Amino acid sequence: MISDAPVIAGRPAPTGPPLVHAVNVMKSFHGNDVLKGIDMDVHTGQVVCLLGPSGSGKTTFLRCINQLETIDGGRIWVDGDLMGYADKGGVLHRLSDKAIAAQRRDIGMVFQRFNLFPHKTVLENVMEAPIQVKREPKKEVEQRARELLAKVGLADKPAAYPGQLSGGQQQRVAIARALAMRPKLMLFDEPTSALDPELVGEVLTTMRELADTGMTMIVVTHEMGFARDVADRVVFMDGGVVVEEGPPAEVIGNPQNVRTKTFLRRMTEGG
Amino acid sequence: MSTSAAGSGSPAPSAATVDRPGMIHARPVRHPWRWVAIAIIVVLVAMMISSLVTNPRWDFGFAFEIMQQTPVLEGLWKGTVFGTIASMILGVGLGVLLAVMRLSDNPVLRGVAFAYTWFFRAMPRYVLLAILGSLGFLYSQIRFGVPFGQQVAQSLGLSTDLTLFGFSWNDISSTIWVGIIGLGLSEAAYMAEIARAGILSVDKGQDEAARALGMSSGQRMRRIVLPQAMRVIVPPTGNETIAMVKDTSLLTAVPVLTELYYQAYLFGQRGFKIIPGFVAATLWYLIICSILMVGQSYLEKYFGRGFGAVPKKTKEKLMKIEADH
Ligand SMILES: Nc1ncnc2c1ncn2[C@@H]1O[C@H](COP(=O)(O)OP(=O)(O)OP(=O)(O)O)[C@@H](O)[C@H]1O
Ligand SMILES: [Mg+2]
Numbered sequence: 225m226i227s228d229a230p231v232i233a234g235r236p237a238p239t240g241p242p243l244v245h246a247v248n249v250m251k252s253f254h255g256n257d258v259l260k261g262i263d264m265d266v267h268t269g270q271v272v273c274l275l276g277p278s279g280s281g282k283t284t285f286l287r288c289i290n291q292l293e294t295i296d297g298g299r300i301w302v303d304g305d306l307m308g309y310a311d312k313g314g315v316l317h318r319l320s321d322k323a324i325a326a327q328r329r330d331i332g333m334v335f336q337r338f339n340l341f342p343h344k345t346v347l348e349n350v351m352e353a354p355i356q357v358k359r360e361p362k363k364e365v366e367q368r369a370r371e372l373l374a375k376v377g378l379a380d381k382p383a384a385y386p387g388q389l390s391g392g393q394q395q396r397v398a399i400a401r402a403l404a405m406r407p408k409l410m411l412f413d414e415p416t417s418a419l420d421p422e423l424v425g426e427v428l429t430t431m432r433e434l435a436d437t438g439m440t441m442i443v444v445t446h447e448m449g450f451a452r453d454v455a456d457r458v459v460f461m462d463g464g465v466v467v468e469e470g471p472p473a474e475v476i477g478n479p480q481n482v483r484t485k486t487f488l489r490r491m492t493e494g495g
Numbered sequence: 496m497s498t499s500a501a502g503s504g505s506p507a508p509s510a511a512t513v514d515r516p517g518m519i520h521a522r523p524v525r526h527p528w529r530w531v532a533i534a535i536i537v538v539l540v541a542m543m544i545s546s547l548v549t550n551p552r553w554d555f556g557f558a559f560e561i562m563q564q565t566p567v568l569e570g571l572w573k574g575t576v577f578g579t580i581a582s583m584i585l586g587v588g589l590g591v592l593l594a595v596m597r598l599s600d601n602p603v604l605r606g607v608a609f610a611y612t613w614f615f616r617a618m619p620r621y622v623l624l625a626i627l628g629s630l631g632f633l634y635s636q637i638r639f640g641v642p643f644g645q646q647v648a649q650s651l652g653l654s655t656d657l658t659l660f661g662f663s664w665n666d667i668s669s670t671i672w673v674g675i676i677g678l679g680l681s682e683a684a685y686m687a688e689i690a691r692a693g694i695l696s697v698d699k700g701q702d703e704a705a706r707a708l709g710m711s712s713g714q715r716m717r718r719i720v721l722p723q724a725m726r727v728i729v730p731p732t733g734n735e736t737i738a739m740v741k742d743t744s745l746l747t748a749v750p751v752l753t754e755l756y757y758q759a760y761l762f763g764q765r766g767f768k769i770i771p772g773f774v775a776a777t778l779w780y781l782i783i784c785s786i787l788m789v790g791q792s793y794l795e796k797y798f799g800r801g802f803g804a805v806p807k808k809t810k811e812k813l814m815k816i817e818a819d820h
């Protein structure tokens with residue numbers, strides 16, 4: 225067995241309460257149970273990769289964390305805040321739209337299809353939320369936005385419209401846009417699966433660099449190399465439950481569950 | 496080599512003597528029917544011009560004179576142009592509001608928006624304007640306040656009737672304002688459908704991305720969804736505006752007589768030359784609508800920034816709305 229499993233890529237072993245604490249999360253769409261009791265803890269600074277076949281509920285779980293979907297059962301805490309509800313003496317009260325919007329500010333999300341605002345320039349995309357949501361001074365935000373664009377390798381593109389960029393460039397702008405809110409947690413939903421193969425690398429590099437800065441990340445991905453190198457922990461989901469989880473060397477290198485084995489074999493055969 | 500049979504079927508790749516195919520200078524396909532069509536059109540246009548020039552009853556000189564008469568110009572500006580602008584502002588503003596209501600989670604708002612659209616789409620504009628013009632017979636005073644305010648106040652022994660503010664309908668009943676209210680209310684029903692199609696045309700991912708950034712529902716609508724919906728909303732709104740220019744001729748139903756068509760008609764009638772009156776009005780309508788079309792193309796460019804063409808499906812949906820107008 226690997227004795228130093230908790231410490232990977234030089235990141236410290238988790239101490240204290242987890243940043244994301246999900247307990248028995250359940251979600252169904254019109255009677256179709258998609259999440260059947262997911263438990264997951266993610267500590268500050270950790271990178272967790274979510275693997276699993278299509279339809280296993282990975283996207284749904286990610287969307288539940290920042291309340292793009294409301295959960296039917298279980299609880300999700302992010303940084304100690306119960307997401308979506310106020311607990312008043314054991315009775316849950318649904319939070320107002322405004323309060324939920326406030327909870328989302330600290331959670332960045334990167335989508336499979338980028339979802340940049342096409343009518344705004346790259347710089348405006350990055351500046352929009354800090355100015356509109358946090359009411360930060362424009363000058364400060366612009367400076368930060370330019371720094372972030374430089375970090376993702378797009379210092380020369382502030383005036384371009386998203387439609388004028390390649391998919392890889394758009395996804396890097398989307399990462400900068402999320403980071404502009406200074407999130408505590410970043411959620412990635414298959415950030416490279418809509419990209420041409422030759423553009424995947426640049427986005428993964430940006431994400432690696434982000435992980436190296438100590439950002440807490442939950443990444444749904446089919447990129448096994450990324451999961452193996454960057455993740456502290458890999459979680460394999462199937463049919464709405466967590467089937468197997470652990471350090472990447474164990475789950476990817478030596479899977480125990482039959483479903484994990486089948487999935488990984490198919491992944492490596494396919495590409 | 497003398498194997499001519501083998502070499503004849505396929506292009507010979509070997510010899511340096513054979514040039515590779517160069518630039519193409521092909522003869523274009525001939526379109527003989529195009530020339531026939533052009534000939535027919537030329538003849539028809541010549542016939543039309545000859546009838547316009549040789550028939551003295553057209554009297555274009557008098558038509559140009561009518562176009563420049565002060566009452567006609569006043570009708571043009573204060574009635575047709577101002578009426579169009581004001582009722583479109585009311586129509587677009589109220590229409591977007593109705594569209595947002597129609598798409599909201601609140602069933603009451605949805606119901607109200609649906610009922611509004613249903614009523615005003617069924618109501619002919621001419622009839623609506625006539626009714627609004629005569630509303631003074633029903634309600635001489637328009638008051639906003641507590642429902643049954645008079646009765647409530649009486650039973651409580653108060654001297655007020657709980658009216659917050661009010662005005663006399665008869666003070667405005669024959670003014671352009673009644674016309675604007677009527678045309679604007681009617682227009683809002685059509686604009687609501689156009690705005691709704693526009694909002695629905697925006698990819699759901701846009702709203703989700705904005706939501707994930709912590710934006711409120713109002714911010715998402717104002718800053719992310721509506722600006723993108725505008726690209727789809729503007730072209731049919733241009734058509735609506737042009738239609739509205741023409742519909743201001745219905746203002747006579749109120750009756751509001753300071754309006755282009757009526758004034759031009761009046762001049763023709765007075766000179767016993769009714770046709771030049773129509774010609775004068777027609778020319779002004781053509782001029783106004785041409786200017787509007789130029790403005791529309793600028794707006795389309797502005798709201799199309801960052802985009803390619805409008806998706807075909809959305810365009811078709813909007814054409815359908817236009818068609819049943
Ligand atoms: N809004 C929705 N309404 C109804 N069903 C939904 C909805 N969103 C997801 N589902 C269903 O939930 C199941 C899980 O979907 P989800 O997108 O979470 O899977 P996934 O693991 O992300 O798959 P993939 O790898 O294809 O992205 C699927 O069967 C899907 O059809
Ligand atoms: Mg998914």
